[in-house]
Amino acid sequence: MVTPKKTPGAGRRAELLATAADVFAELGYNATTVRTIADRAGMLAGSLYYHFDSKESMADEILSAFLTDLWDGYRRTEEAGLGPRETFEELVTESFRQMARHRPAVVIYQKEARRLAAQERFRYLADSHERFRELWTRTLERGVADGSFRSELDIPVTYRFVRDTVWVAAVWFRPWGSRTASEIAQQYTSMVLDGIATRPVAR
Amino acid sequence: MVTPKKTPGAGRRAELLATAADVFAELGYNATTVRTIADRAGMLAGSLYYHFDSKESMADEILSAFLTDLWDGYRRTEEAGLGPRETFEELVTESFRQMARHRPAVVIYQKEARRLAAQERFRYLADSHERFRELWTRTLERGVADGSFRSELDIPVTYRFVRDTVWVAAVWFRPWGSRTASEIAQQYTSMVLDGIATRPVAR
Amino acid sequence: MVTPKKTPGAGRRAELLATAADVFAELGYNATTVRTIADRAGMLAGSLYYHFDSKESMADEILSAFLTDLWDGYRRTEEAGLGPRETFEELVTESFRQMARHRPAVVIYQKEARRLAAQERFRYLADSHERFRELWTRTLERGVADGSFRSELDIPVTYRFVRDTVWVAAVWFRPWGSRTASEIAQQYTSMVLDGIATRPVAR
Amino acid sequence: MVTPKKTPGAGRRAELLATAADVFAELGYNATTVRTIADRAGMLAGSLYYHFDSKESMADEILSAFLTDLWDGYRRTEEAGLGPRETFEELVTESFRQMARHRPAVVIYQKEARRLAAQERFRYLADSHERFRELWTRTLERGVADGSFRSELDIPVTYRFVRDTVWVAAVWFRPWGSRTASEIAQQYTSMVLDGIATRPVAR
DNA sequence: TATGAATGAGGTTTCATTCAT
DNA sequence: GATGAATGAAACCTCATTCAT
Numbered sequence: 001m002v003t004p005k006k007t008p009g010a011g012r013r014a015e016l017l018a019t020a021a022d023v024f025a026e027l028g029y030n031a032t033t034v035r036t037i038a039d040r041a042g043m044l045a046g047s048l049y050y051h052f053d054s055k056e057s058m059a060d061e062i063l064s065a066f067l068t069d070l071w072d073g074y075r076r077t078e079e080a081g082l083g084p085r086e087t088f089e090e091l092v093t094e095s096f097r098q099m100a101r102h103r104p105a106v107v108i109y110q111k112e113a114r115r116l117a118a119q120e121r122f123r124y125l126a127d128s129h130e131r132f133r134e135l136w137t138r139t140l141e142r143g144v145a146d147g148s149f150r151s152e153l154d155i156p157v158t159y160r161f162v163r164d165t166v167w168v169a170a171v172w173f174r175p176w177g178s179r180t181a182s183e184i185a186q187q188y189t190s191m192v193l194d195g196i197a198t199r200p201v202a203r
Numbered sequence: 204m205v206t207p208k209k210t211p212g213a214g215r216r217a218e219l220l221a222t223a224a225d226v227f228a229e230l231g232y233n234a235t236t237v238r239t240i241a242d243r244a245g246m247l248a249g250s251l252y253y254h255f256d257s258k259e260s261m262a263d264e265i266l267s268a269f270l271t272d273l274w275d276g277y278r279r280t281e282e283a284g285l286g287p288r289e290t291f292e293e294l295v296t297e298s299f300r301q302m303a304r305h306r307p308a309v310v311i312y313q314k315e316a317r318r319l320a321a322q323e324r325f326r327y328l329a330d331s332h333e334r335f336r337e338l339w340t341r342t343l344e345r346g347v348a349d350g351s352f353r354s355e356l357d358i359p360v361t362y363r364f365v366r367d368t369v370w371v372a373a374v375w376f377r378p379w380g381s382r383t384a385s386e387i388a389q390q391y392t393s394m395v396l397d398g399i400a401t402r403p404v405a406r
Numbered sequence: 407m408v409t410p411k412k413t414p415g416a417g418r419r420a421e422l423l424a425t426a427a428d429v430f431a432e433l434g435y436n437a438t439t440v441r442t443i444a445d446r447a448g449m450l451a452g453s454l455y456y457h458f459d460s461k462e463s464m465a466d467e468i469l470s471a472f473l474t475d476l477w478d479g480y481r482r483t484e485e486a487g488l489g490p491r492e493t494f495e496e497l498v499t500e501s502f503r504q505m506a507r508h509r510p511a512v513v514i515y516q517k518e519a520r521r522l523a524a525q526e527r528f529r530y531l532a533d534s535h536e537r538f539r540e541l542w543t544r545t546l547e548r549g550v551a552d553g554s555f556r557s558e559l560d561i562p563v564t565y566r567f568v569r570d571t572v573w574v575a576a577v578w579f580r581p582w583g584s585r586t587a588s589e590i591a592q593q594y595t596s597m598v599l600d601g602i603a604t605r606p607v608a609r
Numbered sequence: 610m611v612t613p614k615k616t617p618g619a620g621r622r623a624e625l626l627a628t629a630a631d632v633f634a635e636l637g638y639n640a641t642t643v644r645t646i647a648d649r650a651g652m653l654a655g656s657l658y659y660h661f662d663s664k665e666s667m668a669d670e671i672l673s674a675f676l677t678d679l680w681d682g683y684r685r686t687e688e689a690g691l692g693p694r695e696t697f698e699e700l701v702t703e704s705f706r707q708m709a710r711h712r713p714a715v716v717i718y719q720k721e722a723r724r725l726a727a728q729e730r731f732r733y734l735a736d737s738h739e740r741f742r743e744l745w746t747r748t749l750e751r752g753v754a755d756g757s758f759r760s761e762l763d764i765p766v767t768y769r770f771v772r773d774t775v776w777v778a779a780v781w782f783r784p785w786g787s788r789t790a791s792e793i794a795q796q797y798t799s800m801v802l803d804g805i806a807t808r809p810v811a812r
Numbered sequence: 813t814a815t816g817a818a819t820g821a822g823g824t825t826t827c828a829t830t831c832a833t
Numbered sequence: 834g835a836t837g838a839a840t841g842a843a844a845c846c847t848c849a850t851t852c853a854t
Binding site: 236237238248249252257258 | 826827828829830831
Binding site: 045 | 843844845846847848
């Protein structure tokens with residue numbers, strides 16, 4: 001009947017993490033003060049430390065939760081045994097799916113990963129980064145090999161192009177509106193795979 | 204006109220700005236302390252204030268120098284009266300050209316513009332952003348109109364796609380190696396315009 | 407008289423005090439957090455406040471229980487009407503006896519008394535300190551007067567020497583091993599009274 | 610002519626260390642706030658960090674300076690090739706000499722060493738402690754061997770007795786008054802070596 | 813009796829900035 | 834031009850304590 005002002009129990013922690021993630025994404029990790037997070041959560045700065053060890057550990061939980069989900073999805077895709085073009089499409093789609101669940105985390109990842117990865121605690125960011133590279137590179141190579149992708153592609157450059165192209169979307173994808181992750185993914189995939197130009201009449 | 208005495212001073216100033224830009228790009232604006240900049244320049248933190256009013260004004264100079272050069276280039280492109288596809292290619296090329304000259308500035312722009320633009324002093328960032336949007340949107344629309352670009356494009360989405368796609372490159376473009384800005388630009392243009400997939404045999 | 411219900415409560419209280427005393431002794435009063443005490447007692451920090459008013463009141467109870475017992479013993483010794491050397495020996499023995507019962511309290515006393523005594527609530531620490539001084543000084547003076555102690559002793563210096571010599575032992579007296587308080591006391595008394603050197607053959 | 614309010618240059622650092630040492634000794638390391646030190650030095654808390662990395666590093670410098678001087682003195686004593694009783698007397702004298710120079714450091718050492726030594730940075734405290742033990746133990750053993758010290762001594766207990774007996778003096782030795790370190794040392798040595806009692810008539 | 817959650821004061825530290833020299 | 838020393842605001846974090854449940 002009554003809407004509780006503050007969700008009790010384990011939910012509170014998740015709520016606070018969501019708040020923190022929003023603020024980190026909006027202002028950047030460094031520019032975010034724990035007071036800002038606390039304000040937004042309706043408590044005092046010190047009170048956050050009942051739930052978390054440190055500001056850093058909040059970022060840690062946010063990022064690792066995202067990466068765990070993401071890699072679960074990627075693993076499923078890898079195990080599906082699809083051809084390169086379909087794998088490509090499915091990886092993009094999965095990325096957008098996770099972006100929908102973890103939007104602020106993706107923004108944080110995009111903006112802060114490089115800096116954070118320098119710390120031992122965030123070692124897994126660098127690891128994940130490397131696994132990314134391998135996964136996409138492998139997919140691109142398979143595609144070139146079987147003729148799905150252009151043979152003249154510079155694979156490392158293309159990899160970065162695709163990677164950034166996908167994640168950068170998180171920054172400005174405020175309202176997904178009515179479009180599902182799959183629809184958005186399709187738009188992206190189409191642009192990346194087939195280009196935005198019409199096919200030249202003669203080539 | 205200007206007393207020659209000022210020349211060495213001006214040189215030092217440019218040197219310091221370059222140092223500051225490197226550090227800002229590497230560590231992020233917030234995470235950069237004036238002491239770090241000073242250390243790298245071989246002086247004490249306080250001494251920087253002989254040359255600059257504030258940390259903010261360093262970022263200001265760096266960003267506005269970059270944007271001034273960039274818009275000079277874009278203006279030339281606009282005045283060249285090219286078709287949409289050629290304009291597109293030329294804008295990308297010009298962007299990469301400026302990226303080569305102002306790499307750290309581009310990284311800073313990419314990462315901090317949104318936050319900085321909130322301040323009155325950095326108003327011009329928001330202005331520039333808007334002019335960007337208009338310029339690219341106009342180009343894309345012209346291309347759709349004359350059949351150069353696909354008719355089903357979602358112009359706002361495509362604009363963001365192209366914009367991010369280009370600038371994000373600055374983050375990892377450490378050494379250009381032997382490739383010139385034009386070559387890199389061509390690679391990018393080709394990917395964005397024609398896609399990375401081979402064209403289906405029958406369409 | 408007392409409702410039996412209170413007995414288990416009282417037992418718990420004593421247990422908690424013992425835990426607190428251990429931690430205070432180990433880490434120091436300031437460095438001890440109520441959370442550490444609570445952890446060691448298997449409860450949450452807040453729960454301690456059901457049993458005690460404050461951290462300070464725990465220290466208070468610990469110290470006053472010790473001093474009460476100690477002065478009971480000293481009083482018995484004083485009333486025994488012994489000679490100075492025997493009184494000396496008996497005071498040291500009694501001190502070690504109480505140290506055996508209240509070891510952590512003695513460590514706390516040793517390390518924190520000076521600071522705590524500044525507060526009104528711990529006034530009794532300063533009082534006890536003064537009674538100490540009087541008791542030992544009187545004993546030493548009696549001994550000098552009747553020839554038991556060397557006539558050239560600097561009484562105030564000797565008093566401090568003896569006092570510290572006895573209490574400081576509490577710090578490292580972890581396990582008493584098989585030795586009783588009396589045995590240890592005897593060793594101490596012997597060292598203090600007769601010195602550690604052999605007596606010169608001719609004097 | 611004019612007394613400068615604040616000593617400039619390298620002297621300032623030493624001054625601040627002396628101030629910090631006084632406060633640490635008076636209030637204890639934990640109970641001392643950097644604000645208290647700064648107040649006493651006539652500056653703001655943050656200003657201390659221009660001179661020192663942290664509160665901890667102040668304690669570190671204070672303690673290591675003391676121990677360095679102390680061990681220099683002990684080394685000289687060891688190299689003098691004295692007999693056990695003379696070595697004993699000389700070690701005590703050297704200890705009092707350093708106590709006169711580093712009184713607050715000794716108090717800090719006495720009260721905080723155990724706790725601090727747990728940290729890697731203060732490893733040298735534990736090392737020094739161990740060297741202490743060896744040095745005194747060796748001296749006592751030599752004395753027992755050559756008949757200078759009583760044969761029935763429990764060496765480990767005696768070692769602790771002597772050690773504490775000497776250092777604890779630092780706590781209450783406020784004004785040395787007119788007595789030199791040697792004079793005080795002699796009083797101590799006499800008490801410890803020969804005891805405070807007169808020689809029993811018959812034994 | 814105890815928990816879970818929060819408060820609020822205060823602690824250490826960082827850092828842009830100032831200024832006399 | 835640059836240094837050395839300091840300021841002051843604000844950051845992260847700790848902790849004794851409270852209180853509804």
